[in-house]
Amino acid sequence: MTVLGQIALWLALLIAGWGVVTGLLGASGRRPDLIRSARRTAYALAGLLTVAAASLVTALLRRDFNVEYVAAYTSRTLPTVYTLSAFYGGQAGSLLFWAFVLSLFGAAAQWLTPRRYEGLMPHVAAVTAGVTLFFVAVILFASNPFDRLPFTPADGQGLNPQLQNPGMVVHPPMLYLGYISITIPFAFAVAALVSRRLDTGWLHAIRRWTLLSWTLLSIGITLGMWWAYVELGWGGYWAWDPVENASFLPWLTMTAFLHSVMIQEKRGMLKRWNVVLITLSFVLSIFGTFITRSGIISSVHSFTQSNVGYFFLAFLVLIIVGSGLLLWSRLPQLQTEARLESALSRESSFFFNNLLLVGMAFSVLWGTLFPILSEWVRGTKVTVGPPFFNQVNIPIGLALLALTGIGPLIAWRKASPENLKRQFAAPVAAGLITAVLLAALRFSDFYAGVAVSLAAFVVTTIAQEFVRGVGARHRLHGEQYALAFVRLVGRNRRRYGGYVVHLGIVTYFVAFAGMAFKTEMEASLKPGESTVMKSPFGHTYTFTHLGVSQFDMLNRWVTAASVELSRDGKRLGVMKSEKRQHFTCTVSMSPCPAAFRRQSFEPSTEAGIRSDLREDVYIVFAGSVAGTEEAVYRFTLNPLVWWVWFGGAILVAGGVIVMWPGTGPTPASRRRAMAGYRVELVGSATNA
Amino acid sequence: MHARTKFLGAAIMVVGTVGYLMATGIKDTGMYFLTPSELAAHVERDPSFRNVGVKMGARVVTGSIQRDVASQTITFTVTDGRQTYPVVYRGLAPDTFTDDVDVVVEGRLMPDGTFRATTLLAKCGSRYESVPQA
Secondary structure, three states: OHHHHHHHHHHHHHHHHHHHHHHHHHHHOOOHHHHHHHHHHHHHHHHHHHHHHHHHHHHHHOOOOOEHHHHHHOOOOOOHHHHHHHHHOOHHHHHHHHHHHHHHHHHHHHHHOOHHHHHHHHHHHHHHHHHHHHHHHHHHHOOOOOOEOOOOOOOOOOOOHHHOOHHHHHHHHHHHHHHHHOHHHHHHHHHHHHHOOOOOHHHHHOHHHHHHHHHHHHHHHHHHHHHHHHHOOOOOOOOOOHHHHHHHHHHHHHHHHHHHHHHHHHHOOOHHHHHHHHHHHHHHHHHHHHHHHHOOOOOOOOOOOOOHHHHHHHHHHHHHHHHHHHHHHHHHHHOOOOOOOOOOOHHHHHHHHHHHHHHHHHHHHHHHHHHHHHHHHHOOEEEOOHHHHHHHHHHHHHHHHHHHHHOOOOOOOOOOHHHHHHHHHHHHHHHHHHHHHHHHOOOOOHHHHHHHHHHHHHHHHHHHHHHHHHHHHHHHHOOOHHHHHHHHHHHOHHHHHHHHHHHHHHHHHHHHHHHHHOEEEEEEEOOOOEEEEEOOOOOEEEEEEEEEEEEEEOOEEEEEEEEEEEEOOEEEEEEEEEEEEEEEEOOOOOOOOHHHEEEOOOOEEEOEEEEOOOEEEEEEEEEEOOOOOOEEEEEEEEEOOHHHHHHHHHHHHHHHHHHOOOOOOOHHHHHHHHOHHHHHHHHHHHHO | OHHHHHHHHHHHHHHHHHHHHHHHHHHHHOEEEEOHHHHHHHHHHOHHHHHOOEEEEEEEOOOOOEEEOOOOEEEEEEEOOOOEEEEEEEOOOOOOOOOOOEEEEEEEEOOOOOEEEEEEEEEOOOOOOOOOOO
């Protein structure tokens, strides 16, 4: 079966090359035959890479341990779902996953893009084929999942137990889908530049793609936090680890892009900047894949043995130089159509939003690369840790949070005092009252207090928008409030979906502020002994150690410790934390006889977590004392963690509302969107 | 032009603030990341270097790990092949901490030549990949 995969990859390499050549030549020479051929390569690549992906899946499911990749990432005792997730669990497989998904997206872009953007499509085909070419080449020449071993081992090495978690089954593909889908907007940007079709057409063509990438990245990042929280056992969800930062970077630039696009659509400004942002996002998505897969920063020794890193570096340089030159040559066609009229205007608030988002991205990139940079420049490695990222990003984040409330409500061009008063009187009052209340309650953390006050401000702006919109429909059309609400959102999805996304962001901020009050303690307890902890919400938790038990599971030995938890004297239940030692089996028998078990990987910890709306109780069993049932625990109280996941759900819901198919970006809908509260009148006339 | 100037002024302030935060952030929280030999060289050149908190990346010497669960103290030896330091760490060790893995310890060198660590990170060769079995 792997032969089929190999053949498919070689064919894909040739066809991707053909797609690049015909796409570029066809468009420049106006040769319809070549253009048709270029567009067909997108479908051919999708077909071939589906075959390659299917043949890797088959090898995994058949546990063909003669295939090096299968032997390295799976074992006989590995559950099927994790055997499938091993597809993207290792380097070679994840590269194939990239190429495969990109080819599907490339084909979808050719298939779904409306005919009015036809002029862009040959170049789009050329760019997607080019990126596919790169990934297929890396697979074939540096890291091939179909490579075979000279012998067949009895069992594979198994998947790292930390990856054997439901979150890890969905987190990497979501993140990868986010990374990969940025290729499509980038391809359109290049197409617009090369073909000199630099009106807002390309921006409309990619609107859903950019939202899709952004939503997928958001889901991927949030699932990553969830995985780190439940699986890594250190009691938090974000550690400013290079791999985490790598996923955050394109998210920041995409967020900036989603906002600055509106300025170009409505006012014809920021044209060059938008091209830069989408290119930057694409570069950062490749960089993220590179960081994750090459281990250049996270491992103690730099560079891994494989030469995949050099391929990626060369590709990054090529993209940056290539798109830089292309943009340079098109600068005259990208003149701004309007000038900033007032520093107090929506344009200006969006500029600041972009400045802050990109500044944040820059600081995160700088901190992530600082060990490497300092070693180059000064010969000594200097690292910066979470304190650096927090110190820089918390103030920037809070400024952005304030803009989340200001940007959508402030008037275009120039805000009048009446506009400011009408839009911001109530929200500012809400924010100030919250701040005063927090001060009166002796809220101890300054930044957390600012975050919560700003959250009150932003939530009030959003609520005010919904109330006014629903009220207007109710008055004008006599609609019931519920119906008015549904129609309001349904007919202005971009605007009200955007507010929902903002609500999700506010929820994240409040949840992050909660982590400022995280408390933890370590304790060594004999069975029956208890320890007491005071929570930030004023509760008293009592942990009583019940005992330690040992047992075997399918592919692991387990040592479990149990604790009885009570809050303010009321019993809440029993919590359990496990130490797991995974094993592989040297014979093909199930269950595996004890004599044939071989220890694999380091032991892993399964934290015990009890979540409610206020705070999480998080317990980690660190080990037992000299074989007795006395256990060492770490108890952590994490306030408001649940709200991180809830914020993620709101944000995704908002993204889906904005993306939902329906009214396309027609000139009429654009006029309606600009007309503010007159939307309803025009909308009802056309929909009647 | 007036609006533009105002905006540019504010933008420069924002960029300046971000730059300032980054510069002070690195100054306040940046930490030397050294191998045992580099640490030895630094201390030899400047004995006051002992008072500077550093991170040290090295490999755990097989068989050197001693855990005292009751006091939650772990002592072990790390080496880069040339220089060796005994390390004392109080706290919970990560799951990946075991013989012959690469660790990063953060702390400072005591006058008696032991390294007192406040954090301990252990890594396998690549974040998600299995250590090849011997």
